[in-house]
Amino acid sequence: MNMPAEFPDLDSVDQALVAGVLAGRLRPLAKAITLIESSRADHRERAHRVLEGLLPHTGRAMRVGISGVPGVGKSTFIEALGLHLIEQGLRVAVLAVDPSSTLTGGSILGDKTRMELLSQRPEAFIRPSPSAGSLGGVAEKTREAMLICEASGFDVIIVETVGVGQSETAVAGMTDIFCLLQLPNAGDDLQAMKKGIMEIADLIVINKADIDAAAATRAKAQMLSALHMLRAASPNWTVPVLTLSALRKDGVVDFWKEVQRYREAMTASGEFAAKRRHQALAWMWELIDQGLRQRFRGHPEVRHALPQLSGAVEAGVSTPAAAAARLLSYLG
Numbered sequence: 001m002n003m004p005a006e007f008p009d010l011d012s013v014d015q016a017l018v019a020g021v022l023a024g025r026l027r028p029l030a031k032a033i034t035l036i037e038s039s040r041a042d043h044r045e046r047a048h049r050v051l052e053g054l055l056p057h058t059g060r061a062m063r064v065g066i067s068g069v070p071g072v073g074k075s076t077f078i079e080a081l082g083l084h085l086i087e088q089g090l091r092v093a094v095l096a097v098d099p100s101s102t103l104t105g106g107s108i109l110g111d112k113t114r115m116e117l118l119s120q121r122p123e124a125f126i127r128p129s130p131s132a133g134s135l136g137g138v139a140e141k142t143r144e145a146m147l148i149c150e151a152s153g154f155d156v157i158i159v160e161t162v163g164v165g166q167s168e169t170a171v172a173g174m175t176d177i178f179c180l181l182q183l184p185n186a187g188d189d190l191q192a193m194k195k196g197i198m199e200i201a202d203l204i205v206i207n208k209a210d211i212d213a214a215a216a217t218r219a220k221a222q223m224l225s226a227l228h229m230l231r232a233a234s235p236n237w238t239v240p241v242l243t244l245s246a247l248r249k250d251g252v253v254d255f256w257k258e259v260q261r262y263r264e265a266m267t268a269s270g271e272f273a274a275k276r277r278h279q280a281l282a283w284m285w286e287l288i289d290q291g292l293r294q295r296f297r298g299h300p301e302v303r304h305a306l307p308q309l310s311g312a313v314e315a316g317v318s319t320p321a322a323a324a325a326r327l328l329s330y331l332g
């Protein structure tokens with residue numbers, strides 16, 4: 001357990017919050033995540049200070065991304081995996097990036113009844129997807145929640161997302177290993193190929209193998225030959241395809257062995273740390289891009305000239321390049 005340290009920049013409320021998180025207590029953990037999820041300007045400032053206090057205590061967990069279409073068995077699988085990891089003496093946090101919540105305000109992944117057994121365990125912490133803002137905003141808050149969970153001593157952070165494209169890229173960009181869950185039918189595999197999701201998968205799982213073992217084996221062979229056509233992300237890792245039954249907890253132990261094998265291979269080659277460094281810098285640039293965009297749109301001269309210049313571009317009397325150059329020039 002981490003020892004509470006001195007944080008001169010924090011007021012006493014936030015000092016207690018940081019100390020509570022570092023002590024591994026769940027209430028301060030949930031409170032800290034609520035704080036970072038708030039979009040109020042004063043909360044954002046406090047959140048930044050709290051995160052800075054926690055940052056030296058982050059980085060020790062294995063960050064696992066899990067994705068797949070609704071119904072593929074993500075929550076069944078995460079529950080089985082989580083319970084297995086708890087048996088190994090590990091603490092497990094489950095976070096989610098749910099792109100549907102940004103559209104509807106509801107959440108496919110936020111249902112409290114999911115992972116009922118896991119949610120009752122004191123070694124587990126399950127947090128539904130933040131629901132406010134764009135996908136970028138949701139992903140940013142999930143990244144911050146992940147750091148808070150790490151500071152709180154969780155050994156494994158699972159970040160779940162639903163398979164609808166961009167959210168996979170966001171989750172792959174914040175985790176150490178990205179795992180794609182598939183159903184044992186070829187139509188689905190082609191879907192994944194089309195969306196370019198197979199390219200970012202480090203591990204592929206064919207779930208529901210108990211329903212039709214032969215179909216699962218066929219799907220595995222198809223996946224492996226499809227993978228052959230893709231360029232490997234690392235010379236030190238060949239993406240494995242596992243068949244599994246989350247419902248019967250069959251193959252969960254092998255799955256975790258593969259995750260550990262990946263970690264060992266990537267650590268030995270130096271790619272594990274390099275990926276995290278790259279992810280941290282990419283995150284910084286994303287925030288810079290967001291900040292610049294906000295500043296741009298809020299600039300008085302831009303706001304004044306934008307409708308007229310947009311109209312000119314639409315009418316074909318100004319080129320997009322000329323209009324963009326003019327608008328950007330207002331930023332100085």
Ligand code: GDP
Nearest residue numbers: 069070071072073074075076207208245246247
């Ligand atoms: P999610 O939407 O991806 O989270 O999928 P769920 O975990 O909610 O699973 C959807 C349905 O598939 C549920 O009825 C599960 O019981 C079932 N299911 C999940 N994994 C398996 C499996 O390995 N075998 C079988 N037969 N059913 C499964």
